[in-house]
Amino acid sequence: MAGVARLRLLQLSTVLRPSLLAAHNVRCHGAASAVTARVKRHMCSAPAYKHILIEKKGEVGNVGLITLNRPKALNALCDALMQEVQQALEDFDSDPSIGAIVLTGSEKAFAAGADIKDMQNKGFIDCFGGNFLSTSWDSVSKVKKPTIAAVNGYALGGGCEVAMMCDIILAGEKAKFGQPEIIIGTIPGAGGTQRLVKAIGKSRAMQMCLTGDMITAQQANAWGLVSSVHPPDQLLDEAIRLGEKISQHSKVIVAMCKESVNNSFELPLSEGLHFEKRLFHCTFATKDRREGMTAFVEKRKPNFTDS
Ligand SMILES: *[C@@H]1O[C@H](CO)[C@@H](O)[C@H](O)[C@H]1NC(C)=O
Ligand SMILES: *[C@@H]1O[C@H](CO)[C@@H](O)[C@H](O)[C@H]1NC(C)=O
Numbered sequence: 001m002a003g004v005a006r007l008r009l010l011q012l013s014t015v016l017r018p019s020l021l022a023a024h025n026v027r028c029h030g031a032a033s034a035v036t037a038r039v040k041r042h043m044c045s046a047p048a049y050k051h052i053l054i055e056k057k058g059e060v061g062n063v064g065l066i067t068l069n070r071p072k073a074l075n076a077l078c079d080a081l082m083q084e085v086q087q088a089l090e091d092f093d094s095d096p097s098i099g100a101i102v103l104t105g106s107e108k109a110f111a112a113g114a115d116i117k118d119m120q121n122k123g124f125i126d127c128f129g130g131n132f133l134s135t136s137w138d139s140v141s142k143v144k145k146p147t148i149a150a151v152n153g154y155a156l157g158g159g160c161e162v163a164m165m166c167d168i169i170l171a172g173e174k175a176k177f178g179q180p181e182i183i184i185g186t187i188p189g190a191g192g193t194q195r196l197v198k199a200i201g202k203s204r205a206m207q208m209c210l211t212g213d214m215i216t217a218q219q220a221n222a223w224g225l226v227s228s229v230h231p232p233d234q235l236l237d238e239a240i241r242l243g244e245k246i247s248q249h250s251k252v253i254v255a256m257c258k259e260s261v262n263n264s265f266e267l268p269l270s271e272g273l274h275f276e277k278r279l280f281h282c283t284f285a286t287k288d289r290r291e292g293m294t295a296f297v298e299k300r301k302p303n304f305t306d307s
Contacts, residue, residue, distance in 0.1 A: 051081035054088050056098070063243035064092035064101040064145075065236075074112035075105045077158045082136040089143050096306065099247025099254065101143065102239045103166055104150040107232050110175070111159030116184065133158070133189045140165040141191075144255045146246050150239035151175045152232050156214070161190040164199060167258060169225065170239050171217040172232035177225060178214035198265060199225045250288035250304040 053067040066088050068075040075081075085103075092098045105111055114133065122132065140147070140162055149155075149163040152172035160177050163169050171177075179192045187193065188209060196205040200223040208215065220226045230238045246254060260276045267275060283289040287307045295302035 049084045049088070051078070052084045052088060054092075057102070057240045058244040058247065062097055062099045062247040063240050064088075064095070064098045065240070066092075066101065066103050068103070068105040068111055071106060071108075073115070074109035074154065075159070076112050076115040077162065078115040078118050079136070086136040086139040089139055089147075093143050093145055096251075098145065099249075099251055100146045100148060100243035102148045102150055102236070102243050103140075103162070104236055104239065105153065105155075105159075107152045107172070107174075109153040109159070110149070110151040110155040111162060112154050113157030113159050113180070114190075119186075137162070137165075137190045144258070145251070146243075146254060146258055148239050148243055150235050151177075151217075151226070152235055154178075154214075157181055157188065157192070158190055161188060161192045161195070164191060164195040164225075167262075168227055168242065169220075170235060170242070171220055171226040171229045172235040173217055173229055174232055175217040175220070175226075175229075176214045177208075177217075177220050178212065179209045180212035180214070182210060183212040196225075199223075250286070250292065250302075251306040252286055253283055253288055253292075256283060 051068070051070050053065075053069050055065045055067075057063045057065045066085060068077075068081065068085075070076060070078075070081060089101065092101050126132070137158075146168070147166040149166035149169045150172075151163050151169060152175055154176050155163045156176070156178045157180055160179055163177070179188045179196065181188050181192070188196075193205070193209055196208060199205075200208075204223055207213070215223070215225075217226065217229045221229045228238075256279045260272075260279050263275050264272050288302075288304045291304060292302045
């Protein structure tokens with residue numbers, strides 16, 4: 001019993017240190033900074049972000065990269081950070097040169113969770129009234145273009161949930177995934193209890209959510225939470241290459257394909273199959289469908305025009 005208790009304490013401190021660090025060392029400047037960022041953007045058209053970095057990657061710059069960048073807080077996801085993520089996602093989503101979006105953190109942490117300091121003194125009314133963990137968080141799953149999470153280090157709580165909102169997860173060998181909310185007296189609030197079940201099954205999802213235990217990248221791979229595992233220093237390149245590969249295809253068809261696969265989570269099979277069939281028929285209304293098939297028949301590379 002004592003052994004178990006000690007193990008649990010040890011685990012508690014390892015799980016929580018990142019977010020507690022965030023709580024103690026770093027102040028997030030709340031909604032004001034995101035508003036300022038937005039105003040600045042309109043004034044000089046160069047995005048001024050405080051908690052994230054954005055770049056265009058790949059040989060022809062067709063992969064949008066968003067790097068969570070609150071290093072001292074191990075990328076704890078405060079409101080201001082999530083609002084910046086939403087803005088960056090919307091910008092890449094409407095940028096015709098971008099075909100896919102990669103979301104990453106640092107080698108140490110993808111994201112250590114929601115900001116506990118942000119939450120510590122909230123009451124029910126604050127959460128309910130402000131619809132806590134809603135708009136900007138939901139935006140990650142609303143993006144039309146494919147999103148790839150490149151996870152090195154910790155993806156805990158909100159970090160794990162944001163990774164699961166992405167379409168594809170690639171992991172670094174040292175990545176750790178977990179929903180440790182139970183340890184601090186709450187439950188996942190941004191999709192963890194729902195998306196985890198779909199990703200890894202009920203028994204494993206229950207175990208992770210009820211114990212708060214983390215799983216390794218290798219376990220996450222074996223359980224189907226992630227697509228593949230890579231050496232930490234090669235992970236980002238791998239994710240960008242994947243983004244480039246997707247970006248070669250017609251953007252309009254890619255968006256239809258993503259929407260159809262995404263719908264399989266929501267719809268019963270008969271509805272999902274019907275939705276897929278109609279979207280399949282829709283592809284025949286595009287130039288790119290004709291170009292794709294003509295290029296195949298003519299044994300040349302297709303020249304997609306995203307139309
Ligand atoms: C994906 O499905 C979810 C519901 O499961 C929905 O809220 C979201 O808007 C969808 N995203 C896209 C891009 O279709
Ligand atoms: C691809 O198609 C566009 C529009 O029809 C055309 O302007 C462009 O020259 C084509 N590119 C190649 C490489 O054939």
